[in-house]
Amino acid sequence: MTRNLPPVAITGLGSVSPYGPLAGIIPPCPLEPSAITAWQTNGLRRAFVVQPFRPASVVPGLKTRRLDRLSAWALVASSLAIKDAGIDLSQVDRSRVAVVFATAYGCVDLTEAFYLSAAANGWNGTDPSTFPETLPSSPASHVSLVQGLRGPNVTVSNKDFAGETALIQAASLLRHGQADLVVVLAGDALAPTLYAWYEVAGLLSPACYNSNPFAESAGFIPGEGVAAVVMESSSRRDLQSGARSGTRVYAQINSGRWAASGQRAEIIRQMLGDSVPSLTICSGNGAPCATSPITALAREVSGDSAAIIASQAFAQGLAGTGALFHLILALSSRPIGGQALFLATAGDNGFAALLMQLP
Amino acid sequence: MPDIDKTIVITGVGVVSPYGIGLECLQAGMLAGKSCLARTKDVYPGFEGTTARVAGLPIGPEDSSSRYSRTDQLAMVATHDAIANSGCDSSAFRESGVVMANTVGGLTEIDTGIAKDPAAWYRRPGGLLRGASYPFAHVADAVGDRFGIGGPRCAVSVACASGAMAIALAANMLLDGDAPIILAGGSDPLCPFTLSGFNSLQALDPDPCSPFDQNRKGLNVGEGSAVLILETLAGATARNANVLAVLRGWAMNNDAFHTTAPEKQGAGLADCICLSMEMAEVSGDEIGYVNAHGTGTPLNDIAEAKAYETAFRGRRHPIPVSSTKSYFGHCLGAAGALEAAITIMATRSGSLLPTLRLTDPIESSGIDWLRGEVKRQPLPLAMSASSGFGGSNTVLIFASGLS
Numbered sequence: 001m002t003r004n005l006p007p008v009a010i011t012g013l014g015s016v017s018p019y020g021p022l023a024g025i026i027p028p029c030p031l032e033p034s035a036i037t038a039w040q041t042n043g044l045r046r047a048f049v050v051q052p053f054r055p056a057s058v059v060p061g062l063k064t065r066r067l068d069r070l071s072a073w074a075l076v077a078s079s080l081a082i083k084d085a086g087i088d089l090s091q092v093d094r095s096r097v098a099v100v101f102a103t104a105y106g107c108v109d110l111t112e113a114f115y116l117s118a119a120a121n122g123w124n125g126t127d128p129s130t131f132p133e134t135l136p137s138s139p140a141s142h143v144s145l146v147q148g149l150r151g152p153n154v155t156v157s158n159k160d161f162a163g164e165t166a167l168i169q170a171a172s173l174l175r176h177g178q179a180d181l182v183v184v185l186a187g188d189a190l191a192p193t194l195y196a197w198y199e200v201a202g203l204l205s206p207a208c209y210n211s212n213p214f215a216e217s218a219g220f221i222p223g224e225g226v227a228a229v230v231m232e233s234s235s236r237r238d239l240q241s242g243a244r245s246g247t248r249v250y251a252q253i254n255s256g257r258w259a260a261s262g263q264r265a266e267i268i269r270q271m272l273g274d275s276v277p278s279l280t281i282c283s284g285n286g287a288p289c290a291t292s293p294i295t296a297l298a299r300e301v302s303g304d305s306a307a308i309i310a311s312q313a314f315a316q317g318l319a320g321t322g323a324l325f326h327l328i329l330a331l332s333s334r335p336i337g338g339q340a341l342f343l344a345t346a347g348d349n350g351f352a353a354l355l356m357q358l359p
Numbered sequence: 360m361p362d363i364d365k366t367i368v369i370t371g372v373g374v375v376s377p378y379g380i381g382l383e384c385l386q387a388g389m390l391a392g393k394s395c396l397a398r399t400k401d402v403y404p405g406f407e408g409t410t411a412r413v414a415g416l417p418i419g420p421e422d423s424s425s426r427y428s429r430t431d432q433l434a435m436v437a438t439h440d441a442i443a444n445s446g447c448d449s450s451a452f453r454e455s456g457v458v459m460a461n462t463v464g465g466l467t468e469i470d471t472g473i474a475k476d477p478a479a480w481y482r483r484p485g486g487l488l489r490g491a492s493y494p495f496a497h498v499a500d501a502v503g504d505r506f507g508i509g510g511p512r513c514a515v516s517v518a519c520a521s522g523a524m525a526i527a528l529a530a531n532m533l534l535d536g537d538a539p540i541i542l543a544g545g546s547d548p549l550c551p552f553t554l555s556g557f558n559s560l561q562a563l564d565p566d567p568c569s570p571f572d573q574n575r576k577g578l579n580v581g582e583g584s585a586v587l588i589l590e591t592l593a594g595a596t597a598r599n600a601n602v603l604a605v606l607r608g609w610a611m612n613n614d615a616f617h618t619t620a621p622e623k624q625g626a627g628l629a630d631c632i633c634l635s636m637e638m639a640e641v642s643g644d645e646i647g648y649v650n651a652h653g654t655g656t657p658l659n660d661i662a663e664a665k666a667y668e669t670a671f672r673g674r675r676h677p678i679p680v681s682s683t684k685s686y687f688g689h690c691l692g693a694a695g696a697l698e699a700a701i702t703i704m705a706t707r708s709g710s711l712l713p714t715l716r717l718t719d720p721i722e723s724s725g726i727d728w729l730r731g732e733v734k735r736q737p738l739p740l741a742m743s744a745s746s747g748f749g750g751s752n753t754v755l756i757f758a759s760g761l762s
Binding site for chain 1: 477491493610
């Protein structure tokens, strides 16, 4: 989005996270990791886990019995975001509503279940109802199916910037007239295979093993959840006229860039043009903001006067799919209005950056 | 004159298929009517069916910090082929983007033992690296890292429409100015996980498949990868690149009907076809050939036939349609990209490929089911249609030259 393209607005937020299922912003309060009880662990193991809940108690009539948890959470989070945006889908041309979903690991619960059925019964004895639900695109498909959304249905990923990629692809669909509304989702679920990988790789924080860890201890606390945002063209007539009751614009995305390498400060400055962000929202995927080069990059491109909102440990725990949570949590801190740079870095050169206007 | 900043062109095509490496190899095999489908027993113990396998895949370089799944390797071979055919070395692609589709990711590297005791499985030699290759984003990174491609990287997974959607999203990204060149395509290998899944759904034809035949029994799974080099006409002209085809139109939508079955009347696909023609500013009469999704499953093929009848209603002549999955099976996340490459090949050579083993086609007055010999005729515009589990559809329209 280096070209001068029309802005898009974020008008609805929804999430399923350790904070529970929520529409709108997440009330700012500290979050502690909790003990994993969903599977048997070898001693205390903690993470930012979503506590079990009945999806139908949040979205009446929702049927999720045979679905992966990720699909169920995507359905709940998208419903909450659509409600928060004040959208009555019966009044919308649903062939013009897209779904863009970002995930790193997809439906790991049912992928594990499929492997277990193969281990027990052989590859010729696997469960036919499970296989389609293992696809990474399954959560997005269920959102389209349940909500009747017939626009583009896209599932994307990126090792470090999956959530940012989804936001940028969603904005692109709107700008090219391929959709009028987009439900953007990002998230992942924890499962034994994923947690064990982090553990064997030695990436976990002492806080995963001990409820009284040393403050500022290094390492990573895995998290899970799905966040959803409703994105629409800023020029939509009902949005401009205020015809939809209670509708607000949480943020407006003006442009975005992401790359795996290159002169990132130069590329971001080029994207900013004459814009001078007064705020940088750092989404330090997997690493605390203060100890990562992201702060230096933020200062380099935005100047010393720009305020910085650091990412929270829970959203870091979602690694590449935490972007939407970073955004929702940053908005929950009621930042001052004006231009904001939403920034994520990875490795030496990789980055994702979005220029936003906050009301 | 076309707007050169908004015209998307193809300046390279790389392919690895059961015919071997390269588009020429694929073209020679398909024009000769050679089927790569064969009875297979060794994908997993107890499996007996028909598949199409890529033989003699050159293995890419690995070191102690990387492991490439077969999905990665297929994608890297196709990308190497695309770059080699573009007439440039990989340094020309430093600022380019990568959009790579797949459905299998690193599942080829994982066995059932992982679910029983994951920690013990990861502690085996190479276990962590095998696990690290699992995410479907790994393929985009494998391609990007191998060829020093530093622009945006995006992985796409929308079941069997993945490869085509990667190309559509890449086109959007070029128009947005995200990168000057984008390498886009798909890759998927044969894998016990997916074969077992389709087998459990009773979706496999044990014999070579017969798409669009009244007696069709199901699909065969194949493997392969195709990667297209996309750029704007302005960019291609500036670097004096050889333009192989023009991507005139693209559209994506969803049936919102069922988890695995297509909408019975093919309404979603029909809408997607109409959207792509609207974007390309062409009428149904101008499309000379449709490379169909044509899996060979009872539900897909009848819905797809109805979609073509609806979308091309009013045409002066029946629309020529074939399924090239009858040659080397359904390559899942790579299928849309491989079929895009075949459609480009068709427009360039003026060759309308028949569906193999199509003896008793689905009855349809609006469709010219291509069978028998290859039909030779000028083909200025052709379409490739893809659909997948979860209802996703993507349609691409290619032109042989600038109009």
